[in-house]
Amino acid sequence: MSSTPQPTVRPMRPDDLAQVVKIAKRAYKETFSDLQESRGIEPWSDRRADAEEGERITSLQLAEHILKTDPETCLVLEESGSIKAAVMAMNREGMFVMSLTAVAPKAQGKGYAQSLMQPMHQMVDTFPRSLGVVRADETIRFLFPWNYDVHPAMRAEGAIDRGRLPVIRSVRDGDDSDRELCVTTDRRLRGASRGPDHDLLAASSRLFVAEQGTAYGYAYAHPNGSPLTVAASSTALARELLVGCLASGESGSVALVRNITSEQRWAFDVVRRLGMSLHLAGPVVVRGMALPAPYLPHDALG
Known part of the structure; x- marks a missing residue:
């Protein structure tokens, strides 16, 4: 009798990035009308896969940067060899900057977010300060019990x-x-x-x-x-x-x-x-610190 495959949370690897970016693009559904092809504004929304000489940063280039600088705060949840969810964050002089939290749309509602958020919560608790711009509704629900201050934004x-x-x-x-x-x-x-x-x-x-x-x-x-x-x-x-x-x-x-x-x-x-x-x-969320002002944070870099 075969056992049911269990989801596994593990460190993100460079060969995961294409799939992670694909999940992020599908999970973040904001529509910017005329701006959807303006690469480099909304980090995870660019439609074209490759950057040409002189063009703006792509989602993949951003993900590569974050994983290169902070591999210890980048995780994926994998089941049966397929990535279902991902977290990317950065350590900036003791400040935890949330860059990406995404669950594949077809995998939502199955408890994957809960499984991934547990190790993320453990990471957050090791930092005195935290800052992030949140896109996923499910992420916001987890942050309230973690003593984050949530600031609605426009x-x-x-x-x-x-x-x-x-x-x-x-x-x-x-x-x-x-x-x-x-x-x-x-x-x-x-x-x-x-x-x-x-x-x-x-x-x-x-x-x-x-x-x-x-x-x-x-x-x-x-x-x-x-x-x-x-x-x-x-x-x-x-x-x-x-x-x-x-x-x-x-x-x-x-x-x-x-x-x-x-x-x-x-x-x-x-x-x-x-x-x-x-x-x-x-919203913009902070923990252990006041909301910076006057300040407009970057979507993925805080």
């Missing part, structure tokens, strides 16, 4: 009204010499540097930095002007950085501003002024 989408762009005075293009400014901003707001994530972001997007008196900050922008993340020590510079990102896209291009929580009123002020439409999105 996204803004649309072509901006360029006639209403305010003048910006403190924003300039950044380069490698600005890394210390970026790291200082990270540690002030997040309590932890992005570390190697800056290399990934700098290689695939445009860096803006801002300095005004004792205030400072940075942002990374997609070629269409969508900010991938914004971080600053003052709301005035955060506004300027967000405007700088949105202004950098081509006229008529559709941009997206993600992860706007109620604490980021400055971002709501900018997107409403520029005529962008607002939509509900997944």
Whole structure:
């Protein structure tokens, strides 16, 4: 009499990544209308498998980066040789950054999430701080008992009204010499540097930095002007950085501003002024720390 195969949680391997990304794309069902082909905005939604020279980061490249830097916090749940669910997370100077939690759509409702969340909970408990942007409803249900603070968020989408762009005075293009400014901003707001994530972001997007008196900050922008993340020590510079990102896209291009929580009123002020439409999105969650502000987190890199 043969026994029923049991699901096994194990460390993720490089040869798992194609299947993990496929699961993530199917599990995350947000629709961005005109932005679905804008690779590098929503980390797990790009439709094309391979990047061409000079194009944005793909889901697979992002997954490769996370697994390379933090293999000990990347897990899969496997049954009968097939991956049913996956977790990818990062350790950034003692901060646990949740990057991906996904269950294959056809495998949902079978207890796989529960089996995978148990070792994830054990990992979370070893870190003093945690940050993440959550897309899966099932993940949110698990996080409440883990003492996470859940901050509902919105996204803004649309072509901006360029006639209403305010003048910006403190924003300039950044380069490698600005890394210390970026790291200082990270540690002030997040309590932890992005570390190697800056290399990934700098290689695939445009860096803006801002300095005004004792205030400072940075942002990374997609070629269409969508900010991938914004971080600053003052709301005035955060506004300027967000405007700088949105202004950098081509006229008529559709941009997206993600992860706007109620604490980021400055971002709501900018997107409403520029005529962008607002939509509900997944929440930003934190544990053992206050929600960084003024700050727009990256979907997968916190």
